[in-house]
Amino acid sequence: QSVLTQPPSVSAAPGQKVTISCSGSSSNIGNNYVSWYQQLPGTAPKLLIYDHNKRPSGIPDRFSGSKSDTSATLGITGLQTGDEADYYCGAWDSSLSGLVFGGGTKLTVL
Amino acid sequence: EVQLVESGGGLVQPGGSLKLSCAASGFTFSGSAMHWVRQASGKGLEWVGRIGSKGNDYATAYAASVKGRFTISRDDSENTACLQMNSLKTEDTAVYYCTSVVVVAAASRFAFDLWGQGTMVTVSS
Numbered sequence: 001q002s003v004l005t006q007p008p009s010v011s012a013a014p015g016q017k018v019t020i021s022c023s024g025s026s027s028n029i030g031n032n033y034v035s036w037y038q039q040l041p042g043t044a045p046k047l048l049i050y051d052h053n054k055r056p057s058g059i060p061d062r063f064s065g066s067k068s069d070t071s072a073t074l075g076i077t078g079l080q081t082g083d084e085a086d087y088y089c090g091a092w093d094s095s096l097s098g099l100v101f102g103g104g105t106k107l108t109v110l
Numbered sequence: 111e112v113q114l115v116e117s118g119g120g121l122v123q124p125g126g127s128l129k130l131s132c133a134a135s136g137f138t139f140s141g142s143a144m145h146w147v148r149q150a151s152g153k154g155l156e157w158v159g160r161i162g163s164k165g166n167d168y169a170t171a172y173a174a175s176v177k178g179r180f181t182i183s184r185d186d187s188e189n190t191a192c193l194q195m196n197s198l199k200t201e202d203t204a205v206y207y208c209t210s211v212v213v214v215a216a217a218s219r220f221a222f223d224l225w226g227q228g229t230m231v232t233v234s235s
Contacts, residue, residue, distance in 0.1 A: 033218035044207055044228055050221030056214050088155050092220055098173050099157035099220050
């Protein structure tokens with residue numbers, strides 16, 4: 001069981017919008033920065049969002065991040081078939097003194 | 111080219127040892143903390159541990175699941191980080207990635223924007 005809780009799967013049609021939630025606690029999301037990663041099948045994770053809502057260079061603005069209290073959300077608009085992947089949230093946990101990840105969410109673009 | 115390349119994975123018996131290496135290039139390795147993250151087949155990401163830079167006294171930290179069994183080291187002259195794994199268990203079977211914060215000017219020390227391709231470790235008799 002992961003410290004950060006994500007839905008196992010989400011789906012939406014091409015062109016639509018989807019959100020992926022990441023629920024934690026005051027020891028992680030509540031007081032530390034959240035990052036989001038995209039992992040395409042058979043590849044290493046890729047940084048999508050850092051510091052709750054910032055995008056690295058090259059990440060399109062279709063991807064967005066937000067945080068409220070002890071939860072974070074990844075938003076993806078204008079869905080494309082190439083967005084089909086597993087998405088993970090991550091944050092430092094001050095109580096565990098370790099980095100924790102969510103269990104991952106599989107996005108299906110129908 | 112900015113990259114991380116892992117090596118050293120393979121098949122090892124329970125209770126055995128294995129040492130993974132991560133070769134870095136294209137960025138200032140000596141100034142970067144290096145982390146290891148693993149992923150069992152069909153499962154999620156699990157942080158293994160990290161080693162800080164010289165400026166942070168090469169401080170190490172480990173996940174509870176590997177503490178006392180795994181050791182992370184680095185050689186700044188060779189631009190290499192290593193993960194020494196002892197007393198291996200079947201549950202340590204996973205792809206092991208090395209990763210770091212290299213480009214992004216993040217407030218977070220855990221916004222990993224550079225990942226290696228991963229190396230597979232199989233613990234089985």
